[in-house]
Amino acid sequence: MNRHLARPAGLAASAVLLAGGLLAATAPTVTAAPAKYTQAAAAQQLRQAGIRWTSSGGCSDRNNSGCTSFEQINRTTVAGVIAFKRASGCAVTITGGTERGHAPGTYSHWNGYKVDIHVTSCVDRYVTKFRDIGPRPGDHAKQYRSPAGNVYAREGTHWDVTYLNGNL
Incomplete structure (x- = not known):
């Protein structure tokens, strides 16, 4: 039996013809x-949420590398920082957001996936409980992966955090 199936233009779903002529999308x-x-x-x-931030330039202009900007930050990144503060009980200060001047890439500061968090003994103790995933290629920053899959890399005076979701 020959069946002609019409599909609306632009429909991205694929279809499979099953035994007996049934169509499953x-x-x-x-x-x-x-x-x-x-x-x-x-x-x-x-x-x-009680999270503070600081800027060496005292500004929030996304196009100025001396500022700390949150313009175009992912909502999951903000939720992740808030979840970290609540779970850790640490004072959290953001020192870098979506402003120019950070390394490029898909999961970058500019694209809203990363923030820099100021190093404190409380933050260090909490992050180092996560799974050590070894040094980051290139700069050899020590990295830890949270249970939710977010990555914390120690870059001298701050933690460079990549939030892939809004959980801890």
């Missing part, structure tokens, strides 16, 4: 961009 693969915050919205969320 698989779910489309969707890669959505992460939800973002504006500077003001991210600052409000962080402030409400």
Whole structure:
């Protein structure tokens, strides 16, 4: 039996013809961009959670490497920092956000996946409980992976944190 199946234009789902002529569609693969915050919205969320930030330039301009910006930061990054503060009980101060001047890449500061957190003995004690995943290629920064898969890399005076989700 010859069946002609019409599919609406632009439908990304693939179809499989099963025995007996039944048609099953698989779910489309969707890669959505992460939800973002504006500077003001991210600052409000962080402030409400008791998280502080500092900027060597005393500014929040995303295009100025001397500033600490949250413009276009991923919502999951903000949620991750808040989850870290709550779970660790540590005072958390962000020293770097989405501003220019950080290393490029898909999971970069500019793309909203990373923040820098000031080193304190409390933060050090908490992060080093995570799984040691060895030195980062290139700069050999010591790295730890949280149970949620987020990566904390020790870069001298701060932790360079990549939040892949909003959990700890």
